[in-house]
Amino acid sequence: MARDDTVGPATGGSLRERMDEAHIQPGGWLLASDVEGPLFLGDFIAEALSACLKPSGGVVEAVPSYGQILYGEGYAAFSADTDALRRPEGARCGRTSPEGGYTLAQEGTDTIFALPLLLAAGADYSYLERLALRSPETPGAAEMARRLDEMGWQRVGITTAPQQPYRLVAERCGWLAAGRLLGSPFPLMEAEALLRRLGRWDVEIDGVRAYLRDAYALIDRHSEVWLDGSTWRRHFSEAGRKLLRQRFRRFYREELGISYSHGERAGRSASTALGRVIEACGMVGDRAKAALALGLARRGGGLDRLVTMGDGANDALMLRRACWSIGVNGPAAARAAAIGLVTDDMRHVLVLLQLIEQGGNDVEDVIGRAQAELRGAALVHRGGDGVSAKIAEKHQLMKRRLRGEFVTY
Incomplete structure (x- = not known):
């Protein structure tokens, strides 16, 4: 089957198309x-996998769940396999533009690997939407957004998570424009329709279920x-983790035929329809x-009026490339950002943003003034x-x- 059979609007537009949707206006911060993390908890x-993935029959519900273990060990295997494929991070302040396209070798993009598992478990869009709409706002995020509007700042949310459910969340909350929430595609029902149209549903979903049965058996065999x-509580042994990562690799790389390399994928098609969708x-x-x-900063007030914020490893490059960046409640983010912040209230971020806007041109000066103003209400420190x-x-x-014990990123 040709590659074009699986490529369509549901698999996500280009970065330029996503930027166009945000309607960023010239000027300002x-x-x-x-x-x-920073906006919603x-x-x-991960919640869908934890709820949906479990063996049939009598099962002891334990922490971590089968779905949490599958998600975490899949991420570990993906990270180990793609480390050498990731491009150098480049200079701070955006002096070097990100090279090339965006592929499965990026940090965090293993989110799409949940798609075949949720299909096999019978999840649909309405289920994911209900879970997304249950996501509480991070304390202080709504007030931070309102104050930034008063200050004339433009705001955009960028996430590896599926875009559409979070756009519903943005519409519901009212303080983040849906078009300014930019995320990943997650063509759950489109993938099912494709498989059924090609007559591949039974054989490919049976393959997914076989992988899940093997994974459950490994978890049971190597757990206390x-x-x-x-x-x-469940303790999953190191020997079990190693075997589960090997099974993950065999399923995605060999059975679905997925490659993480853009160059390798350009010359061939995956051996399965699910592989081609992913x-x-x-x-x-x-x-x-x-x-x-x-790109959005260049359309707005310029790179010197950009502040990036994140809490995870998949935010690190965005934090490193901005002149001003805040790593909030995440060690990998703090080590990538200019400023680190530990807080349970996003209104404390406003203090930093106001100091930066007022002409702060020295990171240490902004940190010192923020520490004096917050007086211990939050921990502000030098990042890096x-x-x-x-x-x-x-x-x-x-x-x-704030986010729970088993957040992957």
């Missing part, structure tokens, strides 16, 4: 922020489960996030590779407190 794809008060999706990973933030293990732990603890 721009805040480009990750969505899950939770991870609805015990009752901790009122909660069942490869065709223009996922918003770390390089795409950086490209979107810089020199972030200590103690401060990194404070970031991780706050992230777990």
